Amino acid sequence: MGAYAYFQKKIVPLEDAKVGIMTHALNYGTGVFEGIRGNWNPVQRKTYLFRIKDHFERLTKSAHTLRIEIQESVEELCATTVEIVQRSGYQEDVYIRPLAYKSSEEIGVRLHNLQDDIFIFVHPFGAYLDAEKGIRCCTSSWRRVPDTSIPGRAKVTGIYVNSALAKTEAWDRGYDEAILLTHEGNVSEGSGENIFLVSGGVLITPPPAEGILVGITRNTVIELAAKELGIPTVERGVPRSELYGADECFMTGTAAHVTPVIEIDSRAVGSGGTGPVTRQIMDLYSEIIRGNNSTYQGWCTAVAPTSAPV
Secondary structure, three states, rough: OOOOOOOOOEEHHHHOOOOOOOOOOHOOOOOOOOHHHHHEEOOEEEEEEHHHHHHHHHHHHHHHHOOOOOOOOHHHHHHHHHHHHHHOOOOOOOOEEEEEOOOOOOOOOOOOOOOEEEEEEEEEEEOOOOOOOEOOOEEEEEOOOOOOOOOEEEEEEHHHHHHHHHHHHHOOOOEEEEEEOOOOEEEEEEEEOOOEEEEEEEEEOOHHHHHOOOOOOHHHHHHHHHHHHHOOOEEOOOOOHHHHHHEEEEEEEEEOOOEEEEEEOEEEEEOOOOHHHHHHHHHHHHHHOOOHHHHHHHHEEEOOOOOOOO
């Protein structure tokens, strides 16, 4: 067995899914993507894909922004993803990457008069950040790209140069992750995560107007906090200095799940460990994404690996 991908309208072995060096998206960043988690449940021996339909619905909106036409329906993309995960047969956590892109092999900066395509692949993917230990963050000298430059609500491949610069700056300074500010100096998001503060018994998170990607994990946490913990979420501008006085802080994302932030700019957050509200949300989220919470089974798509390609 081996990994499979959806490429040029067919399911093929991953090693056969290749694009040419003149591909427009490779040269100009004219693509949009999603990240979908497949969470392995060793007891049930199934992989649970989390909120797969929501991810593909967001992908189609991102594609529309970049004038990319996806011929497949959301339902077809979901079914294809289930099939490639099943065929690949991984018995561990995986990451699924759908990417819709300008596939023409042409030189020239534009979006019009170009061909479009989409590929999907699956790859083993463990913990992105150390959620049990917690992470140390710094505010980055790089500012979040404003929506008037590149639309932040769309997961455009090119915008992630902004994230890469911030992430490596943080790494070079000895931190685990970066927090990007807006050009006005308010908190926006991490290099690949949304951010929440816990203060005065409520969750506080930057609103979409601060240039954030409106995360699916972010929306999940807001709903769970309200329904299961009775904790409201306030979306408002967050000045940098407010980070230092928060009771708790955590980041959310498909890759990061729910990860506590224990230090920001050499200042301990709260007690310097995972706070009680963050812990409750982490534990609840972990149960849900692995198919162990019947109330939220509708968010999960179960996939059992096959013993041989189908």
